[in-house]
Amino acid sequence: MSDTDAPQTSAQRGGRPRDPELDEAIIIATRRRLVEDGYSRMNIGDIATDAGVTRPTVYRRWPGKFDLVMDALDWGFRAQRNSYPTTSLEDVPPQQALTEAIKRLDPCYFNPDAMVLMGNFMAEVRRTPELLAMVCEHAVEPRVRLLEGVLSSLQERGHVRDDVDVRTISTMCFGAYFAAFLRNDDHADGLAERLSSTIWPAIAVPGDAA
Structure with a gap:
């Protein structure tokens, strides 16, 4: 995957196509909740609300918050690399x-x-x-x-x-x-x-x- 591609979630790596904009909204909401609540206190319900989606929408993409956080970290590092001078x-x-x-x-x-x-x-x-x-x-x-x-x-x-x-x-x-x-x-x-x-x-x- 190139740095310019849309972020890929664990579910996407399984092969089923997803809406990249929706995935990104969930990822960004996750990253915000990690800052505000920390890992233990954050929950999928709050993330879904922040992203404007339902809990089942999140769970169709990620089996739980651990996998979601892993992809949120990967998303952030790819975004950082995309911001480097060329x-x-x-x-x-x-x-x-x-x-x-x-x-x-x-x-x-x-x-x-x-x-x-x-x-x-x-x-x-x-x-x-x-x-x-x-x-x-x-x-x-x-x-x-x-x-x-x-x-x-x-x-x-x-x-x-x-x-x-x-x-x-x-x-x-x-x-x-x-x-x-x-x-x-x-x-x-x-x-x-x-x-x-x-x-x-x-x-x-x-x-x-x-």
Whole structure:
């Protein structure tokens, strides 16, 4: 599926065609309820009301709220990718590519309520441990792997030292957004640029570090 296609639900992957606009209305209502109510308190009835549909309409598409939330997370990440600048990161200077990749780590890049969502998901770890595992698979790892991929590419192209641990760097950068949020900083205001300017001299090959 391409990034420009309409979001596909679990039911759609089973083969029965659905109305993409109706699916999207339900997905958006789900994402709003996740912010307002959290996973445990949200229910299909409220989601259906918010989306202007009936409960059976939702259940014809998803067997329950866990599957619905999984697709809502996937929808959000696809929407984020669709909002990226079209220029390939391999066509910009190395440090600029690093900066842009760090920007894309921001949980709030597309959704300003993402930090609240993450907090809600982490609060569910004892009641619904599989939920956090799903969030890591569908919302965390895809973002972190983007930065890991850029750093690995820069290593292959001779701009970043071969001994740099790309996983650790990526984890540090991802965590920086949460630290800034918890410290009441404006987490998105220039954070990627500050991280990049701090990290780049330590990881770049001598000719690129200046």
